Amino acid sequence: MEAKQNQxxxxxxxxxxxxxxxxxxxxxxxxxxSYNIPVHYLSSDIHRRQATSRAAATAxxxxxxxxxxxxxFVCPPPNPNSPNKFPVHxxxxxxxxxxxxxxxxxxxxxxxxxxxxVVVVHDTMMAYVVEDVSxxxxxxxxxxxxxxxxxxxxxxxxxxxxxxxxxxxVLEDELPEEISYITCLQFKHLSCRDGDxxxxxRLIEAxxxxxxxxxxxxxxxxxxxxxxxxxxxxxxxxxHQFHKCLEWLDKQEGKSVIYVAFGSTTTLSDExxxxxxxxxxxxxxxxxxVLRDADRGDVFDGDVRRADLPEGFEERVEGVGMxxxxxxxxxxxxxxxxxxxxxxxxxxxxxxxxxxxxxxxxAWAMHSEQPVNSVLVTEVLKLGIAVREWKNKMxxxxxxxxxxxxxxxMASEEGDEMRRRAAEVGAELRRTTEAGGAxxxxxDSFVAHITR
Numbered sequence: 267m268e269a270k271q272n273q274x275x276x277x278x279x280x281x282x283x284x285x286x287x288x289x290x291x292x293x294x295x296x297x298x299x300s301y302n303i304p305v306h307y308l309s310s311d312i313h314r315r316q317a318t319s320r321a322a323a324t325a326x327x328x329x330x331x332x333x334x335x336x337x338x339f340v341c342p343p344p345n346p347n348s349p350n351k352f353p354v355h356x357x358x359x360x361x362x363x364x365x366x367x368x369x370x371x372x373x374x375x376x377x378x379x380x381x382x383x384v385v386v387v388h389d390t391m392m393a394y395v396v397e398d399v400s401x402x403x404x405x406x407x408x409x410x411x412x413x414x415x416x417x418x419x420x421x422x423x424x425x426x427x428x429x430x431x432x433x434x435x436v437l438e439d440e441l442p443e444e445i446s447y448i449t450c451l452q453f454k455h456l457s458c459r460d461g462d463x464x465x466x467x468r469l470i471e472a473x474x475x476x477x478x479x480x481x482x483x484x485x486x487x488x489x490x491x492x493x494x495x496x497x498x499x500x501x502x503x504x505x506h507q508f509h510k511c512l513e514w515l516d517k518q519e520g521k522s523v524i525y526v527a528f529g530s531t532t533t534l535s536d537e538x539x540x541x542x543x544x545x546x547x548x549x550x551x552x553x554x555x556v557l558r559d560a561d562r563g564d565v566f567d568g569d570v571r572r573a574d575l576p577e578g579f580e581e582r583v584e585g586v587g588m589x590x591x592x593x594x595x596x597x598x599x600x601x602x603x604x605x606x607x608x609x610x611x612x613x614x615x616x617x618x619x620x621x622x623x624x625x626x627x628x629a630w631a632m633h634s635e636q637p638v639n640s641v642l643v644t645e646v647l648k649l650g651i652a653v654r655e656w657k658n659k660m661x662x663x664x665x666x667x668x669x670x671x672x673x674x675x676m677a678s679e680e681g682d683e684m685r686r687r688a689a690e691v692g693a694e695l696r697r698t699t700e701a702g703g704a705x706x707x708x709x710d711s712f713v714a715h716i717t718r
Contacts, residue, residue, distance in 0.1 A: 272582040274290040282389035285530035287617035288317040299328040306330040341563030344533040351632040359563035371398035384391045385716045393455040400458040415474035417635035426540040465493035490708040500550040521606030525558040528611040545668025550678045612639040624692025626684040
């Protein structure tokens with residue numbers, strides 16, 4: 267076993283079982299393992315398969331995947347007509363993850379007998395599951411924050427004056443009652459952590475990282491802004507992944523295509539699909555649209571709803587647009603020379619990837635912390651246009667609005683200026699992850715800390 271070669275330190279990753287969270291800790295696992303530190307990724311086989319089958323990199327051979335079976339759960343299919351876009355259908359799977367505390371604790375104790383130090387890096391939403399770290403003398407834990415620093419700062423009470431003046435939505439109000447219980451439970455068990463990791467960079471979020479680091483109870487802990495957490499290889503020619511949409515993009519002109527995708531936890535209603543289709547068609551801008559429902563609890567099980575497009579739509583847009591119904595390699599798409607804009611739900615993973623690749627956004631927040639991320643992208647960083655104001659979240663976004671936003675982003679001087687700025691910020695952000703860059707130095711610092 268490779269771990270026997272280094273009896274000093276082992277890193278145990280404990281991800282939250284949602285796609286963007288699984289992916290971020292998988293990428294971080296790959297990065298930390300490159301320092302010749304054994305890394306163990308704890309998840310159910312279902313979620314390990316989900317994460318690795320969708321990942322854009324191949325450097326996972328050094329990672330030890332350990333199966334911790336979830337208790338049985340049954341998730342209903344996502345409801346496209348729900349007034350709240352939050353994926354409440356996943357509640358049974360999220361509740362099942364709370365039952366992992368005992369098997370995770372048993373695994374940590376076993377590792378504590380084999381290594382001098384056990385370092386647990388856990389998603390913030392798994393704090394309850396790793397609570398027993400505090401009872402293991404040679405173990406320590408670090409919370410990995412998979413959302414933006416601005417969104418994390420919005421949970422501080424009382425809200426810092428710097429944020430209250432921004433008119434941000436109250437995130438607690440955006441969580442359905444079924445999910446609030448799980449979130450509150452995690453926050454109650456964060457006090458025993460030894461430090462914080464953030465998937466962001468001081469280049470784009472320095473003021474909000476400062477707020478988080480200056481909260482009284484946080485001053486006793488170290489923190490590291492190590493983002494963006496991206497795979498080392500991105501372009502289609504460098505990875506094992508290839509998708510038909512990349513071949514289509516190869517035939518398009520530079521920066522001419524808007525990429526449209528709403529992540530793994532959003533389901534559009536039939537009305538929304540129709541309005542979006544007509545808006546894209548009438549804009550006369552080339553588009554690549556990933557049209558799929560939110561993930562099920564088990565992404566490998568069950569029939570997937572196939573949303574209906576307007577009659578004749580795909581025939582009318584042939585040569586101008588492409589609709590993809592399956593999982594698409596988002597990072598490779600955003601890195602493609604033909605992509606000049608991204609219509610997105612503003613999940614933090616998508617924001618980080620879009621900013622890193624220098625692609626401006628049409629920000630269309632759907633739920634959770636996404637409206638805060640939208641403000642960061644559009645009003646703070648000036649790297650996007652809002653599709654709608656969050657106060658109008660219950661209103662149907664009409665085709666005319668979508669048409670106007672797409673043209674502004676893709677076919678106007680305003681959009682050209684945004685692309686220029688996005689390219690500059692993206693290049694700077696990527697440099698922070700290279701040797702000697704600010705984010706890379708923080709990752710180096712974290713590794714030095716856990717191997718001290």
